[in-house]
Amino acid sequence: MDTAVQEAEGDFTPRDWAQHPPYLSPLYKSTVLRSPSKPLIPMKQGLSVRTGPVFGHDSLDPLDHDLTKNGRVNGEPIGERMIVTGRVLDESGRPVPHTLLEIWQANACGRYVHRWDQHDAPLDPNFFGAGRCLTDAEGRYRFTTIKPGAYPWGNHHNAWRPAHIHFSLFGPSFLTRLVTQMYFPGDPLLPLDPIYNGVPEGARELLVSRFSIDVTEPVWALGYEFDIVLRGRHATPMEG
Amino acid sequence: MSQTLKQTPSQTVGPYFAYAWTPELYGRRPLAANRLVTRDMAGEHIRIEGVVYDGQGAPIRDCVVEIWQAGADGRHAPGAAGFGRCGTDDAGHYFFDTVKPGACDPGHAPHIAVTVFARGMLSHAFTRLHFSDETAANEADPVLASVPADRRDTLIATRAETPGGVVYRFDIRIQGDGETVFFDC
Ligand SMILES: [Fe+3]
Numbered sequence: 001m002d003t004a005v006q007e008a009e010g011d012f013t014p015r016d017w018a019q020h021p022p023y024l025s026p027l028y029k030s031t032v033l034r035s036p037s038k039p040l041i042p043m044k045q046g047l048s049v050r051t052g053p054v055f056g057h058d059s060l061d062p063l064d065h066d067l068t069k070n071g072r073v074n075g076e077p078i079g080e081r082m083i084v085t086g087r088v089l090d091e092s093g094r095p096v097p098h099t100l101l102e103i104w105q106a107n108a109c110g111r112y113v114h115r116w117d118q119h120d121a122p123l124d125p126n127f128f129g130a131g132r133c134l135t136d137a138e139g140r141y142r143f144t145t146i147k148p149g150a151y152p153w154g155n156h157h158n159a160w161r162p163a164h165i166h167f168s169l170f171g172p173s174f175l176t177r178l179v180t181q182m183y184f185p186g187d188p189l190l191p192l193d194p195i196y197n198g199v200p201e202g203a204r205e206l207l208v209s210r211f212s213i214d215v216t217e218p219v220w221a222l223g224y225e226f227d228i229v230l231r232g233r234h235a236t237p238m239e240g
Numbered sequence: 241m242s243q244t245l246k247q248t249p250s251q252t253v254g255p256y257f258a259y260a261w262t263p264e265l266y267g268r269r270p271l272a273a274n275r276l277v278t279r280d281m282a283g284e285h286i287r288i289e290g291v292v293y294d295g296q297g298a299p300i301r302d303c304v305v306e307i308w309q310a311g312a313d314g315r316h317a318p319g320a321a322g323f324g325r326c327g328t329d330d331a332g333h334y335f336f337d338t339v340k341p342g343a344c345d346p347g348h349a350p351h352i353a354v355t356v357f358a359r360g361m362l363s364h365a366f367t368r369l370h371f372s373d374e375t376a377a378n379e380a381d382p383v384l385a386s387v388p389a390d391r392r393d394t395l396i397a398t399r400a401e402t403p404g405g406v407v408y409r410f411d412i413r414i415q416g417d418g419e420t421v422f423f424d425c
Pocket of ligand 1: 106161164166254256
């Protein structure tokens with residue numbers, strides 16, 4: 001449960017639609033009937049949205065940040081162990097400290113625990129695939145997990161999602177909420193993926209993590225870095 | 241403010257968020273739930289419920305509605321009803337048990353901020369829920385006034401007294417006839 005409330009000073013910068021995918025992106029077929037067709041109506045930011053929930057350590061279980069441990073039943077999960085770390089920043093480069101991240105992902109074979117996932121690939125009895133953590137005072141987060149596999153989906157003939165991890169972030173207000181996906185460098189499925197390609201050209205690359213030998217731990221796990229930028233703040237409240 | 245970094249693009253929640261976002265079904269502790277109210281909480285205890293529909297009027301079963309609201313006193317305070325999250329069921333239905341919020345912004349009617357996520361939505365959508373029994377406050381509300389008159393009712397939850405208590409009905413139509421007003425803010 002949210003245990004406190006943040007009240008932001010000053011208005012947030014708008015959602016940058018040069019960065020975010022439009023609602024209607026016909027190559028991703030599910031958007032056709034699930035995209036608002038009327039223009040968004042501009043709304044001045046009041047207290048009801050400049051505030052937002054704050055989650056603390058009491059929202060976390062001790063293994064929430066380690067997906068190689070939080071689903072264990074009788075052994076270790078199968079797959080390539082990896083560390084995912086990065087910083088959550090705002091548009092001016094300031095860290096977003098003590099904010100909650102949620103992640104979920106497929107297992108190494110590309111299969112989700114979700115009851116609807118019918119992909120004919122094995123479930124891993126020791127991998128659940130969901131976690132949470134908080135950023136530290138410098139906005140840094142860190143998860144240990146298993147590299148997810150690609151998986152087929154029904155969007156078009158021979159459609160496969162590139163390997164990805166789903167990320168959900170809160171930030172300092174209800175307005176800074178962001179749900180996104182992290183991808184892997186060099187994935188040959190990326191140029192073929194309508195969900196990735198729904199993002200405007202020039203912005204997509206921000207969703208691709210970087211391999212890092214510095215984050216990689218000897219004889220243990222490969223390291224990937226993924227920084228996330230949330231909406232920033234105008235210096236002074238906007239009037240009008 | 242000098243903007244040196246670009247916002248990270250949004251992506252869809254996809255179809256498989258439930259075991260992370262509403263994991264009670266999987267025997268896990270949820271971060272947030274759709275029951276925001278506790279027995280002793282001040283204010284009128286209400287249920288908000290509705291169905292989320294797509295552009296052909298079909299219910300959306302892989303959708304999550306999140307809400308953020310003030311308490312009955314109009315304040316966002318620790319321990320008050322605040323953040324709620326509910327996944328839609330197979331009939332596209334969601335509900336929240338909460339308190340009716342007080343007005344939190346001067347001149348604004350009482351309302352709840354609402355965010356909608358779904359498979360097929362690459363970016364989430366913002367809307368806000370007003371209350372049908374706040375006629376005078378709604379008429380004076382600057383956000384409702386900024387919405388074309390013939391679309392305002394998409395933002396107003398309809399109050400009903402039922403044997404189980406007070407229920408406000410708030411259907412969300414992502415697209416098409418009666419499309420819910422979504423905001424850029
Ligand atoms: Fe996925």
